[in-house]
Amino acid sequence: MSIANNSHKIKGIIMKKDTTTKQVRVRMAPSPTGPLHLGTARTALFNWLYARHFDGVFVLRIEDTDLERSDTRYEQEIFDGFKWLGIDWDEGPIAEAAQIQNSEFRIQNFKGAYGPYRQSERLDIYEKYLNQLLEEKKAYYCYCSKEELDSERKSQLSKGIQLKYSGKCRDLVLAPEGKNPEIIRFKVEDKIIEFDDLIRGKISFDSKLIGDIAIAKVLPTGFSPLYNFAVTVDDATMEITHVIRGEDHIPNTPKQILIQEALGFDIPYFAHLPLILSPDRSKLSKRYVETSLLKYRDLGYFPQAIANFIAYLGWHPKEEKDIMTLQELVSEFDIDRVQKAGAIFNEEKLTWLNAKYLNNFSDDDLVQLLVPRLIEKGIKIATGNLKRILHVEKGRMKTLNDFFELADFFFNLPEYASELLIWKNVPKEKIKENLVKISEILKKQDNSLFSVSDLEIALTPLTKEAGKGEILWPMRAALSGKRESPSPYEIAEVLGKEETVRRLEIGAKKLL
C-alpha cells in the first residue's frame, strides 16, 4: 500500500501526520563523478534540514554505479564539502575509512543498519530484485545495439513524436541469432501514473509515453544496475520516507513509481525542489558562475554564509531575516515554504552576506581562519600583528581572501608614483614640508604612545593649522602607497613608530 495515499492538499498537514506515525528518513545520493556542485550541496542541505527539523535520519548514499566516471577523489570531495558546510550524516560511509585503500575495510566501515551505502557495494541486493523482475516477466533482455537505438531515436525525432524505446525485444522468446543481450529492460504497462508532490501538488504522467526502462547493463562479468532501478531498490531497502531532490528528477519519478509498484515497495513522498539557475535562467552551469562548492571555500567564503545563502534560494523563513544560523534554519525549515519557481544564483548577494558574517566574527576567530591561508601562501607574520591588521581591515573585507589584496602594504610598502602624495592642488613643496613636519612630530612621540587616539592628539595641532586633508591624505598615501586604505592613524598604530617614520621619510624624499 502506498503511503502517499493519505496525502492531503495542505502540505503542512502531511508533514505533521507523517512525523507522528513514522520516523522521517531522507537521503542524499550524489554521484562522485565531478566536483561537488552547489546544487548538490543545496539539495543535501534541504534534506538535512528536513531530517533535523523532524528528528529524522539523514542518509548519505554514494551513487557510483557508473564505474567509468566515478572517482574516489570526488567521493572524498563530497565528504569534505558536506562536513565543511556543517552537514553530518547519520548513516552512510565513514569518511575516514574511505581513504584506506583496502577495499574490504572500506566496505565494512559504514554507519547505519542499511548498508553498505555505496551502490557499487550493493550489487547482490540489485541482483536479487533483478532476478525477481526477470522471473515475473516484468523485465526482459534487450538485444538492440546502440546504433539501432540511435537511429530509432533519430527517426522519432524527425517524425516529431515522443522519444521512446520501441519495445522491439519485449516479447522475444529466443535470443536473436549471433546477438548477445545488451541490457535488461523493465516492461512499462499502459496506465496513468499520478503522484502528489509535496511542493507542487498532483502531477500525472501517461506511461504510454515512456518506453521500457533500461534497468541494468549486461556485462560479460555480470551486470551493472542503472539509475532508475538502483535508486528505487536503495530507497526502498533503506526505508526512505521522503525523496527530496531537484526538479530535474520529476520525469524520473513515474519510472521509479512503476518499478516500486512492480517490486511491491512502498511509495515514498516526493518533493521536487526548484532548480538553482544561471543568470540566463537556465540550469546553473559553470559557464556563468562558479559551481564548485569547495571553490567557494578556497575563495574565502564562510560555510555559514554559503549555507544561509543556498537555503534562501527557493526557501524563506516566515519572519523577515537576512541572517540565520544552521540551528535557526533547522528549527524553522519546512517544505511548505519552499518555492516552486527556479532561483537565479546571485553572487553579489552571496558576497554581501559573506561580508556580514565576516564582520560578525571576532578578530581572534578571523586570525584562526586566516592563519592556514597565510601559511599556504608562505607569509610569515606574528599573530598579534596579524590581529591588529585584521582589526583595521576587516570592515573592508568581504571574503577572507580579500585580506591579501587589502593588507599587502602592511608587509611591504608598494612602489608608488609621487603624485599619489598630492592632495588636491596643494603644491608638492608644501606636501613635502607637511610630511617632514609629521615625521618630526612622530619621532618625538614615545613608543608607548602610538595608538590611534595618541596619534590623533599628537597631530591635531598640525591638522588644525593646515587642514585635515592636506595632512592626512599625504600621510595616509605615504604609509600605504595606495589610493585606498584605512586611516593614517590606524596604519601608523599597526606599523609602529619606526616603520611609520621610515615610510614618511620615503614619501618626503619622493617629492623633490
Place this chain on the structure above:
RNA sequence: GGUCUCAUCGUCUAGCCUGGCCUAGGACACAGGCUUUUCAAGCCUGGUACACGGGUUCGAAUCCCGUUGAGACCGCCA
C-alpha cells in the same frame, strides 16, 4: 517535436492555500544625500514588480479558464 513544470521590482523574496488590512512589504543591486583625508562600512531618501486576456465576486496579486513566455526532461549518465 513530445511530456512535465513554472510565472510578484533587474535579482532573492513576503503576501496567494484561508479574496478586502496591498495606493504590494523586506533584502541585494542601483541613484541621491549625510558622515568623511581616501576607500569601505554605517545611516537617511528614492525609483522600479503582481506576464497578458477573459471570467467568478460588491471586491482578485490572491479563486477558475485560456494565451504568451521561460525552464526541465526525453541516455546502455545520475
